[in-house]
């Protein structure tokens with residue numbers, strides 16, 4: 313049986329670990345030819361190997377999302393390797409807690425703000441910009457961006473991160489508006505707390521890691537963390553023709569976190 317992304321070329325940024333890795337794997341299971349685009353060559357190769365073990369098709373292309381030329385090269389090299397681009401999944405991001413202990417509004421360094429903004433927001437735009445010439449040639453073009461529940465509600469130690477994620481939501485709508493005439497759909501989703509290295513890093517920056525983890529878990533109506541494999545299913549849905557009339561949309565994938573103001577004990 314043909315997969316949902318059969319034969320489609322899918323570029324996944326940040327596919328070296330976490331949700332990007334699982335989305336890349338699920339896209340490959342669905343017949344996609346996957347480009348694992350990450351700054352980390354070692355973890356990228358691991359993702360490629362995992363996909364190959366399951367009989368999928370994947371290559372890795374190193375990208376530094378802070379560098380415009382590197383992003384353009386990613387798209388050009390993808391098209392050289394696979395003959396075009398059908399899906400861009402702009403998944404990669406960083407959190408300021410990975411970069412500095414001084415995360416409060418008044419202490420945050422300007423340079424950290426710039427890094428978070430460059431990778432989380434500007435690079436999402438640049439991925440779109442440099443993929444569009446190829447997406448215009450595709451019969452099933454789609455862009456799937458990743459925002460966060462932090463685009464809707466604030467939380468501590470995340471001023472730059474949440475601001476960029478709010479930006480990604482709006483950029484998704486403006487991109488969808490500009491690109492609809494080419495049949496290119498642009499959507500995003502907003503996860504709450506998902507079990508990935510980013511979440512582990514965030515927890516290690518907290519004074520009481522266990523208490524913060526319990527709070528994050530308890531904030532979900534489904535009182536557990538989300539799994540990257542669950543998010544990967546949504547990424548595939550938004551990338552494939554099953555979502556053919558969905559455009560400029562933002563999906564919560566948050567275990568019900570934003571549906572209430574309670575805390576499971």
Ligand SMILES: NC(=O)c1ccc[n+]([C@@H]2O[C@H](COP(=O)([O-])OP(=O)(O)OC[C@H]3O[C@@H](n4cnc5c(N)ncnc54)[C@H](O)[C@@H]3O)[C@@H](O)[C@H]2O)c1
Pocket residue numbers: 325326327328329330331332349350351352355375376377378403404405406431458459460461502503504505506507508509510511
């Ligand atoms: N984990 C969560 O709880 C959570 C919640 C909401 C939203 N998100 C979002 O989901 C997406 C995936 O998050 P994750 O938790 O899997 O992240 P992660 O930190 O586990 O993985 C991020 C990947 O991005 C790569 N990356 C970082 N900087 C890069 C750069 N300059 N160039 C290229 N690649 C770079 C890293 O090498 C890594 O492989 C992100 O957009 C994140 O903001 C995560």
